[in-house]
Amino acid sequence: MARFVVRRMASAILLLFAVSIVVFGIFEVIPSYNPARAIAGRNATPTTVAEVSHKFGFDKPVYVQYGKTMELIFTGQVIDYNDNLNVDSQFAQRFPVTVSLVVPAALLWLVASIVLGSISAVRVGGFADRGIMVAAILGVSIPVFLLAAVLLYLFAFKLPWFPNTGYVPLPDNPAQWAYHLFLPWISIAILSIGFYSRVLRSNLLDMVNEDFVRTARAKGLTQRQVFRRHVLRNSMMPIVTMFGLDFAVLLGGAALVTETVFNLPGIGQYEAQAIGNLDVPPILVGAMFTAFFVVLFSALNDIVYALLDPRVRLTG
């Protein structure tokens, strides 16, 4: 176990650096990228641009710029080019918002997927099954920006059931916190419910034909017992794997569309703005942030898998 952790940490560090190099490299090759000009402003003279360039070190060789940026990131001093804010502290401030958005949504979609996928598989071919599968395809197919916008329009504007946008921190007012986040939770959940319930349904249907399920029935267990203890439990593995990865990228800010539409001051919103402005430091930090979570959850995933399935042994 110790070896496993050490090797994972080592590969995590390597991965973070690889990601940072790739992101940095991308901006070096984008033709329209000129941060000095962006910082200096629209009406700046070439001299001003040159001064800015020098001040920020844009005239130095790539690897020097890279080294400097990384140093700034890890000492908590890196500033974004657009608003002159400290990137690291922005991330720290905005992270709770993203967590508030992502964690309940993830729990919601996980529970809903298991319920819907199970109903579908147990009543396979029936009305409920077909209904759920159609809804699932719709859920998967609708683009998030459309869904978020439609939800906002229908339930906050047309029918003023929910607040327009904005975020209320949990410690301030739990009820308002949930009230404001309700539509965003639905936005995120619908997409994933569609996907997960279909996967679970497929796994369950395969599992039902397994020999050990036949043995369980031959023992005289009720259909419910067979389903819960043998079929469902053995079908959860792929779900766990997928969930780990999805959750990780969401924590890293992948829900940026939802955050933008609902004006939630989370990491995703910040990253979205940075991308729009071609603002390197936040993008760099964001990419590494996400990579960190992916590696963490990937390792957790392997551990959970080893716990659930005794045939699996933890290897590097």
Place this chain on the structure above:
Amino acid sequence: MTEPLLDVQDLQVSFATEDGLVRAVDGVSFTLERGEVLAIVGESGSGKSVTVMTLMGLTRSPNARFAGSARLHGGDLITASEQELERVRGREIAMIFQDPISSLNPVQRIGNQIAEQILAHEKVSKAEALDRAADLMGRVGIPRAQDRLRAYPHEFSGGMRQRVMIAMALSLSPGVLIADEPTTALDVTIQAQILKEIRQLSLESDSGVIFVTHDLGVVADIADRVLVMYAGQLVEQGTLDEIFYDPQHPYTWGLMGSVTRVDRDPPKRLPAIPGQPPSLLRVPAGCHFGPRCPHAFDRCHEVPPLEPRVPGSPDHLDRCWLDLADKRTRREVGGRIGLAQGDVIK
């Protein structure tokens, strides 16, 4: 006369498929007594597995059609409700399957799997169920059973896993034990041990055993009576001696003839039965074995009923129109019982 333990009457099982109705079991009748071992022999696709799985209610599905009856302790298994079957399965009638590796839940401990069956039918504590599980494991010859309770299936060898299945099946001393090719997936040496276990344990609990197999050696080892199935039908039925020493049906001759004997010279070519079993979608009219039978004659266009045709052996039944003397001559091929190859002078 006392009622038999299990009484199957004219059992029919068909499956409705896109290509038509598959008649998997076409009118099978037999009885089983306590303490006896009944072997069902036949090729793959003969309907033997479907027959026994139907007794357990494991073939029920939206496209399955059933007829006939299977009476156990006065209740009919074919028409029983799901709840009634759940009560009976594992308790009155139990089954062990062919492949012990895939027949056990890979992520559940062995002790729990055995205990699960006990707990499903009896109101005992989990601890007591586990104790009984350890005891059962000991009785089937698994050493250090108490320690092995917490083991997972993949930590056991194939033979051990099958023993676990046997322990599980016999945990509640069911009246009927069905073994569906339990040794096919195991080494020959382990096979002998497993057969011994099954035999011994069923004697101890006075269960009747239905043993499905395609291996005549196994049949000779443990069967008291034998049922021969072909293309969904019972073609011959009798005691072990009757089937082995006085077989009446050409298919049975073919089965006997295809066994290579240690006490004879090896044949130049293995005497296989020519042809293929018929598709159960389009069963031949008349005797199902007719198309492959070198002894077929005009009467064979009529389905022969399963009847006793040997004077003095009322329980030896078969489906062949040939008369007794004819049968006894025709089945002698190359100095032993077999099915004549090629055209036969009628």
